Amino acid sequence: MLEEVPSIFLVGPMGAGKTTVGRLLAKQLSREFVDSDWYIEMQTGADIPWIFAKEGEAGFRARETRAIDELTQRPNIVLATGGGAVMAEENRRYLHERGIVVYLNAPVDIQLIRTAKDKSRPLLQQPNPKKVLQELYRIRDPLYQEVAHIVLPTGHTYPRHMVQQLLTQLQVLSAEASKYE
Numbered sequence: 495m496l497e498e499v500p501s502i503f504l505v506g507p508m509g510a511g512k513t514t515v516g517r518l519l520a521k522q523l524s525r526e527f528v529d530s531d532w533y534i535e536m537q538t539g540a541d542i543p544w545i546f547a548k549e550g551e552a553g554f555r556a557r558e559t560r561a562i563d564e565l566t567q568r569p570n571i572v573l574a575t576g577g578g579a580v581m582a583e584e585n586r587r588y589l590h591e592r593g594i595v596v597y598l599n600a601p602v603d604i605q606l607i608r609t610a611k612d613k614s615r616p617l618l619q620q621p622n623p624k625k626v627l628q629e630l631y632r633i634r635d636p637l638y639q640e641v642a643h644i645v646l647p648t649g650h651t652y653p654r655h656m657v658q659q660l661l662t663q664l665q666v667l668s669a670e671a672s673k674y675e
C-alpha cells in the first residue's frame with residue numbers, strides 16, 4: 495500500500511533529525527533519498543558555511559528555493575529539507591502540493607544538544623545558539639504546522655522508532671485517501 499504514497503518531504507528545526515530519519519525511512523521504503531542541503535552543496539561545489547560566508551543567507555535561500563522546486567518534482571523520493579526551507583511561501587506551496595509533508599518536531603533543548611558539536615550550521619555559530627533556536631522556533635513552528643500533513647514529535651525516541659511511527663501514520667493516511675478514490 496505504501497508504494498502508492500507520493501514523495502515524502504521532511505521539515506522541522508535544525509537537529510530534529512530530518513537527515514537521519516529521512517535516510518532510514520528511504521531505506522525502509524526502498525526509495526531514493528535526497529537531502530536538500532547536500533544537493534545545494536553538490537550543485538554549488540561548495541559547502542553551506544562557504545555559501546553563507548560568500549553569498550549571505552539570501553544567496554543560500556535563493557539556491558534553496560531552486561533546489562526545493564526541482565526536488566519536489568521528482569517522483570517517489572524521500573526528501574530531507576533544511577530547517578529554514580519553510581520560510582519562503584513559494585517553498586511551502588511546492589512542498590504541500592507535491593507530496594506528503596512530515597513535520598519532525600523537537601523541543602529546543604534537544605535541538606541544542608544535537609547541534610552543539612557540529613560547525614556546519616552557520617546560523618548557530620555564535621555565543622548564544624539557544625536564543626537563536628528559541629527565536630527561530632517561535633517564528634517557524636506555525637509555518638511547519640501550516641505546511642505539514644503529519645506532525646511527529648521527536649524527543650527521546652530512537653531514529654528507527656521514529657521511522658516505525660512514521661510508517662504507521664503513512665499507512666493511515668494512505669488508507670483514508672483510498673476511501674475517497
Ligand SMILES: Nc1ncnc2c1ncn2[C@@H]1O[C@H](COP(=O)(O)OP(=O)(O)O)[C@@H](O)[C@H]1O
Binds near residue numbers: 506508510511513574
Ligand atoms: N531521534 C534521534 N535521537 C537521537 N539522536 C538523533 C535523533 N535524530 C537525529 N539525531 C542526531 O542529531 C544530530 C542532528 O541530526 P540531523 O539528522 O542532522 O538533523 P536535521 O537534519 O534535522 O538538522 C545527528 O548527530 C543525529 O545523529
Ligand SMILES: O=C(O)C1=C[C@@H](OP(=O)(O)O)[C@@H](O)[C@H](O)C1
Binds near residue numbers: 506542575617
Ligand atoms: O534552519 C536553517 O535555517 C538551516 C538549517 C540547516 O539544515 P538542517 O535543518 O538540516 O540542520 C541548513 O539548511 C542551513 O544551515 C540553514
Ligand SMILES: [Mg+2]
Binds near residue numbers: 513529531574
Ligand atoms: Mg539536515
